[in-house]
Amino acid sequence: MAIRVLMPALSPTMTEGNIARWLKQEGEAVSAGDVLAEIETDKATMEIEAIDEGVLGKIVTPDGAQAIPVNAVIGVILEEGEDSSALEALDLAPPPVAAPAAPPAAAAPPPPAAQAAVPAASPPPATAAPAAAIQVTAPADGGRIFASPLARRMAEQAGLDLAALRGTGPKGRIVKVDIEAAMAAAPAAAAPALSPAPASAPAVPGASYVDAPVSNMRRIIAQRLQLSKQTIPHFYLTIDCEIDALLEIRKELNGRADDYKLSVNDFVVRAAALGLRKVPAVNASWLDNVIRQYNTVDVSVAVAIEDGLVTPIIRNADHKGLVEISTEMKALSERARATPMALKPEEYQGGGFCISNLGMYGIKEFAAVINPPQAMILAVGAGAQRPIVKDGALAIATVMSCTLSVDHRVVDGASGAAFLGIFKGLIEDPLTMLL
Amino acid sequence: MADTSFDVVLVGGGPGGYVAAIRASQLGLKAAVVEREHLGGICLNWGCIPTKALLRVSEIRHTLDRLEQFGLSAKDVQVDLAKVVKYSRDVAARLSGGVAHLLKKNKVAVFDGHARLSGPGTLAVAKDGKPVAELRAKHIILASGARARTLPGLEPDGKLVWTYKEAMVPESLPKSLLIIGSGAIGMEFASIYRDLGSAVTVVEVLPRVLPVEDAEISGLALKAFEKQGMTIHTGASVSALKKAGGKVTATVAHADGNTGEIKVDRVILAVGIVGNVEEIGLEGTKVEVEKSHIVTDSWMQTGEPGVYAIGDVTGPPWLAHKAMHEGVLCVERIAGVADVHPLNPANIPGCTYCRPQVASVGLTEAAAKEQGLRIRVGRFPYLGNGKALALGEPEGLVKTVFDAESGELLGAHMIGAEVTELIHGYVIAKTLEGTEAELINTIFPHPTLSEMLHESVLDAFGRALHI
Numbered sequence: 001m002a003i004r005v006l007m008p009a010l011s012p013t014m015t016e017g018n019i020a021r022w023l024k025q026e027g028e029a030v031s032a033g034d035v036l037a038e039i040e041t042d043k044a045t046m047e048i049e050a051i052d053e054g055v056l057g058k059i060v061t062p063d064g065a066q067a068i069p070v071n072a073v074i075g076v077i078l079e080e081g082e083d084s085s086a087l088e089a090l091d092l093a094p095p096p097v098a099a100p101a102a103p104p105a106a107a108a109p110p111p112p113a114a115q116a117a118v119p120a121a122s123p124p125p126a127t128a129a130p131a132a133a134i135q136v137t138a139p140a141d142g143g144r145i146f147a148s149p150l151a152r153r154m155a156e157q158a159g160l161d162l163a164a165l166r167g168t169g170p171k172g173r174i175v176k177v178d179i180e181a182a183m184a185a186a187p188a189a190a191a192p193a194l195s196p197a198p199a200s201a202p203a204v205p206g207a208s209y210v211d212a213p214v215s216n217m218r219r220i221i222a223q224r225l226q227l228s229k230q231t232i233p234h235f236y237l238t239i240d241c242e243i244d245a246l247l248e249i250r251k252e253l254n255g256r257a258d259d260y261k262l263s264v265n266d267f268v269v270r271a272a273a274l275g276l277r278k279v280p281a282v283n284a285s286w287l288d289n290v291i292r293q294y295n296t297v298d299v300s301v302a303v304a305i306e307d308g309l310v311t312p313i314i315r316n317a318d319h320k321g322l323v324e325i326s327t328e329m330k331a332l333s334e335r336a337r338a339t340p341m342a343l344k345p346e347e348y349q350g351g352g353f354c355i356s357n358l359g360m361y362g363i364k365e366f367a368a369v370i371n372p373p374q375a376m377i378l379a380v381g382a383g384a385q386r387p388i389v390k391d392g393a394l395a396i397a398t399v400m401s402c403t404l405s406v407d408h409r410v411v412d413g414a415s416g417a418a419f420l421g422i423f424k425g426l427i428e429d430p431l432t433m434l435l
Numbered sequence: 436m437a438d439t440s441f442d443v444v445l446v447g448g449g450p451g452g453y454v455a456a457i458r459a460s461q462l463g464l465k466a467a468v469v470e471r472e473h474l475g476g477i478c479l480n481w482g483c484i485p486t487k488a489l490l491r492v493s494e495i496r497h498t499l500d501r502l503e504q505f506g507l508s509a510k511d512v513q514v515d516l517a518k519v520v521k522y523s524r525d526v527a528a529r530l531s532g533g534v535a536h537l538l539k540k541n542k543v544a545v546f547d548g549h550a551r552l553s554g555p556g557t558l559a560v561a562k563d564g565k566p567v568a569e570l571r572a573k574h575i576i577l578a579s580g581a582r583a584r585t586l587p588g589l590e591p592d593g594k595l596v597w598t599y600k601e602a603m604v605p606e607s608l609p610k611s612l613l614i615i616g617s618g619a620i621g622m623e624f625a626s627i628y629r630d631l632g633s634a635v636t637v638v639e640v641l642p643r644v645l646p647v648e649d650a651e652i653s654g655l656a657l658k659a660f661e662k663q664g665m666t667i668h669t670g671a672s673v674s675a676l677k678k679a680g681g682k683v684t685a686t687v688a689h690a691d692g693n694t695g696e697i698k699v700d701r702v703i704l705a706v707g708i709v710g711n712v713e714e715i716g717l718e719g720t721k722v723e724v725e726k727s728h729i730v731t732d733s734w735m736q737t738g739e740p741g742v743y744a745i746g747d748v749t750g751p752p753w754l755a756h757k758a759m760h761e762g763v764l765c766v767e768r769i770a771g772v773a774d775v776h777p778l779n780p781a782n783i784p785g786c787t788y789c790r791p792q793v794a795s796v797g798l799t800e801a802a803a804k805e806q807g808l809r810i811r812v813g814r815f816p817y818l819g820n821g822k823a824l825a826l827g828e829p830e831g832l833v834k835t836v837f838d839a840e841s842g843e844l845l846g847a848h849m850i851g852a853e854v855t856e857l858i859h860g861y862v863i864a865k866t867l868e869g870t871e872a873e874l875i876n877t878i879f880p881h882p883t884l885s886e887m888l889h890e891s892v893l894d895a896f897g898r899a900l901h902i
Contacts, residue, residue, distance in 0.1 A: 009773060071773065148868030150843050157840065171774055175868055176843070340809075345840055 002086040003052055005036065005075040007061075007068045010046050017041050019065040019074065024056045030077060037074070054079045058087055147174035154179040157349070159224035159372060161231075183219065217308040225369050232286075233408040236367045239420050241427040242397045243383045249430045253322070264400070265301070265357050266326040268380055270433055271426035273297045273317035276353055279419045283352045285373040286409040292373075300351035300371065301329060303336045310336045311371060312343055313351040322433075359383060365401035375410040376419075379403045400427070438544065441467045443766060444558055444572035446550045446715060449476020450755040451746030452578035453534050453543075455762025460541040462770040467570065468543055469550035469560055474534040476580055478755040480527050481600050486623050488523035489603065490788050493630035497790065504827055514631055520604050546570070552716030556741055559716075574741055574769050577722075577729060578762065579715055581747035584707040588675055589615065595683050596676060596702045599624070609633050609700035613685055615673050617644040621705035622660075622789040629665055630790065636666040636697055638673050638687055645787060649799040649848035655832060656850055659791050676702060710748040726750075733777035735765040743769075757783050781845075782865045786855040791831055794858035797846030797865060800836050809839040813895025815887045817851045819902045822882040828852035833891040835861070842870035847891075853884055860888045871896055 007017055020038035024030055031053040039046050057078035061068050068074060078086055145162045147155070151174045155162050162174055165182055169175035214222075243264065250262050276283040276297045284293040297318040300311035312332035314325055335342040353375075356368045359382040368379040383400040390397075402423070406416045426433050443459045445452040448470030459466040473480040499512050538545055546560050548567050553559040558575060560568040583598040585591060591598045602624050612628050614621045617639035629635045637644070637660070643653040644660065644667060660667055670690030677684045685697045709727040721738035723730040728750035735743045743765050746758030760778055767775045784796040803810045817823040817831035831851015838845055847861035864874055874892040879885050886901075893899045 071771075149870045149873050150841060150868035153870055154841050169868075170776065345842075 002057060002082055003054065003077040003079065004073045005048070005050075005077060007070050007072045007074050008039065008048055009070045010039065010041055014041050014070060016067045016069050019061050019063055019068065020045055021063045022059055022075075026056055026059055028056050030054060030056055050077060052077060052079065054082070057082070057084060145174065146172065148176065150176050151179050158183055158220055159227045161227070183223070215307055217310075221308055224372060228370050228372050232370050232372065234367075234370060234405050235408050235413065235416075236403055236405055237413070237416050237420055238365060238401060238403040239424050241400045241402060241424050242388070243400050243427060244398045246427060246430045247383070247398060260323045260326055262322055262326050263329075264359065264383060265355070265380070266322050266329065267427065267430060267433070268355060268357065268378075268402075269299055269301065269314055269317055269325050269329065270320075270322055271423050271430075272353060272355060272378060273299050273314075273320075274426055274433060275419050275422040277318040278422050279415060281415050282376060282406075282411045282419045284375050284410050285352070286375065286407055287373065291410055294352040296352075298351045298353075300348070300354040300374070301332075302354060302356040302368075303333050305337050305341060306339070310341065310343065310348050311351065311354055312336055312348050354378070355380060359400065365403055367403050368405050370405050370407055375407040376416070377405045378423075379405065439568055440571045441465045441544070442572070443467075443574045443576060443769065444469065444550070444570055445576050445578050445762075446558065447476065447578035447580055447711075447746075447748075448474045448534070448538075448545070449578060449580050449746065449758065450478045451580075451758030451762040452476065452576070453538060454759040455576055455578065455745060455766050456543040457537060457541045458763045459766040459770070460543050462766065462772065464766065464770055466541075466543045466766075467546060467572075468538060469546040469548060469558065469570070471547075471549040473531050474538070474545070475527075475531045477582075479530050479534065481603060483755055484530055485523040485527045485603050486599075486627070487788060488526040489519065489627045490623060490790075492519050492522065493627045494790060496632075497630040501827075514608070516605060516608055516631075519631075523603065549714070551714060552720060552742070572741075574743065576735070576762070576765060577715060577737070577742065577744040577748055578746050578758065579711040579748045581708040581710050581753055583704060584709045585704065586706055589673060589702075589704060589706075591704050592678075595678050595681070595700075596704065598704055602703045605701075611699040611701075612636070613638065613673075613683070613697055613699040613702045614705060615702065616640075616705035616707065617646070617667070617669070618705060618707070619645070619785075619787040619789075621703070622656075622787055624703050624705065625660070625665060626789040629663055634664070634666075636699065637668070638671050638685075639667070639669045640672045642670045642690075644669060645793055647785070648787075648793055648795055649834060649846070650801055651834060652793060652795070652832070652848045652850045656789075656791065656793060659830065659850075660789075663790075708747065708751075708753050710750070712748060734768045734775075735761055752780075752783060752785060754783065754785065782862060784858045784862045786858065788855060791851050792854045793850050794854040795846065795848045796858055796862050797844070798836060799846060799848065800834075803836050803838075803845050808845065810845065811837045811839045811895045813837070813891040813893070813899070815890040815894055815899065815902060817887070819890065820882075820884060820887050822884050822886070823852065825882070826852060826884075833857075833887040835891045835895050837871055837892075837895050842872065844869065844871070844874070844892075847888075851884075857885055857888060860885060 010017065018040040020040045022037045023035050030036065030050040032051055034050045035047045036050050036056070037048055039048055054077040056075060058076045060076070061074045076087060146167060147162050148169065152162065154176065158179065160179065160182055165174050165178050167174035168178055246264065246267055250264065250267065254261055280293060283297060284291050296316055298313050298315045299317040300313045302309050302311050314320065314328055317325060332343065332347065351374060354371050354377040356377060357380040358366060359380055362382050365381040366379045368377040370377050379402065381401040383398050385396050386399040388395055388397045388399065404416055404420050442464035443466045445456045445466070445468045448468045452468055453474060456466045456468045478484065496514065499509055502508055546568055548560040548562040550558045550560050552575065553569070556571055556573065558570040558572065559566060560570060589596070593601050599620055608631055609628070611634040614625050614635065614637045617637050621637060622645060625635050625637055639646070643650065644657050645653050657667060668687060668689060672688050673685050674688050675686040683699055683702050685699065685702065687695050687697055689695060710729065712724050712727055712729060717724060720742065722742055723738045729737060729744040729748050731737050731744050731749055735745050737744050745761040745765050747753045757778070764775050764778060781797050784794060787793040800810070800812055813835040815833045818829050823829055823831065828851065831854065832849070834848045835844065836846040837843065844861060844864055847858065849858060871892055874889065877889065879889040890899050890901055894902065
């Protein structure tokens, strides 16, 4: 049956809209996802897309048509096998216009035709909405996104961008089911090979394999880090730190008491925290419309656990001494590694900066993926004796390479380098951590 | 000759039917209701409303019994049962008249009679077996309701063995009463008769009273009922009723395998509900019936084009507010209203007006755990609330169940004074998809019972202030 394309309600208050222009001509084939037309409201210009495929059979309201009431028929899509005779069966008369249309001369000049078109990342709805053969992309003007508090929190936890989602709740509000649908759809589309034994999977001669179901944690890691690498312009700064003095002091301190045992990482946490306090501009997040600079210094530390990792947070780390950091880190790691993971959400959600240390595995240096919405992550390698040139002569020092991954939207090279320089100074001369 | 062609016809004028008809009319559809007995249906005439009137009386009677606690005394308090029943019937009659007025005001045609599907888009209406009208409708919504279930060997006779209907209009107060079934209907009658002075025994086949409620709330309810002097047998069933000399002897098979006999003046059967699916012309249509209830999709559409069903006839929960909501969404969908959403069962509150009252919405603690959810549970007792103490109502609990990860309010379970008037706070939060953050940030008025809603949420997150 021919599908009527209706003037969509693009906002709760919208009662009528104008046709900016049609992007498809009568008789042109359309497939799901194609942009059919641009609709102008008093607030923005938005695109409407076809949900079904077929042929654009008729344009009822041509380019420039003004004040078309919401739900009026603006066009008709013919399905496969239908011809224009199907049009005759349809009642195409637009409903009477409630308010008289403003004369064109008095109308505001139309905004530039193609405003930044937003790619529609939203999956097709499970059930077609009544009589609506279109879906609406997110507002192109960065306007307010309507979402329930629960949906906002779930999206944040899963690293999903609300602007890319389509709401199915009251007045298009994004609700829980929309987030669940997005979470279910994304990995399934990205990793079809992981679905258990698909019937159509080609048999690989001689290859033996096991398909493991994707755990929630892996799914979230996958989504967040994929989002990070796809949306955050990363750049990397590497610096070598000589840690012989640090190792001496550590040995000295650990020898004084039995009720703590400081690790190199505890010094790294403290040095990073002090560095963040001195360069507050890098303790920040990109939030699209604003850059949020944090007033507290909360340092996340990546902890490997079974089937994934978690990043417990040392809060107010700049106000904590080495022993306090060490004790807290130990307790957090233990609870992170418990089965089931025993950290409370507030213990691993948030944080302004992250440290990932693979030194204990002998890794010399590496570059880590930023954990959004944080702007930086510090990848710490193993401390090892290396030849260095000192005062024009070869010497031996214990060197630890650290690589800072930085979100260029928030932090530029110079401020990243300033932070890293302070960090290096503190690590190489640990007594200055007392100052 | 009255107009007989409509856009929407409602078969049944109960809370689902009359509300759907009013909404249809508001949306510009030509609507009619066919009702065979009373506008307002069981709810208004023989259910929700008249029992609330009786419970008001029994609650006052209970308050009089404990006047001394408040420093008051009264002498010669008498119960005039005929006047009590008249009060209840007057309330029902007044509301039924109100529904007739509302339908008239909204230009909904009302047909007095019994409707049955007589062909595609047609309904035959008969009164006392005689045809009175043939209606044509583009959309037919079945809202025929439900009735009490009967069990073989335990058939009600209207004299010694009652259903809810006889129990609502007693001629004399039974000295002793056996209630079979401890769901909402059973326990409301148990409270009415206990507080008016009857000796009440309740037999429940499942292991706990109010079996659909959270297990912790059920346990507290059981204690409260027993403290009031009710005898409660759970995990027990009545296998036979013998009538002799104006009394009934019930054979009760107990959970431990023993069998006993209970001799009482009257028995009330409250063992569930069956849908009214007979005599409405479903034969030969594509309307599917499963376990005495009509099967619909989430838009209330049956298998037969143009035929819909709402309310009790579509199955549990058998609640008037569920029927009303289904009626509204069904006609809005028919009218092509944008932004109509299917009903979310997790957001339907349930209220039982026994003493103490019980109210709940969403998942019980056990159900949340069964789903494998990591949860946080909050509890706040009435004893910690100033208004509860001032009212002389120190017994009760407000319990909340949250998803530990997302902070979603999964369920709320309450027992105590006026909880039926409090549960909507949580229902609003659930409908808006609020998290604990919004509930914690809400300012609750002091001193009110509602503060316990706040404290229970705080408790779930280790932040309760008054406990």
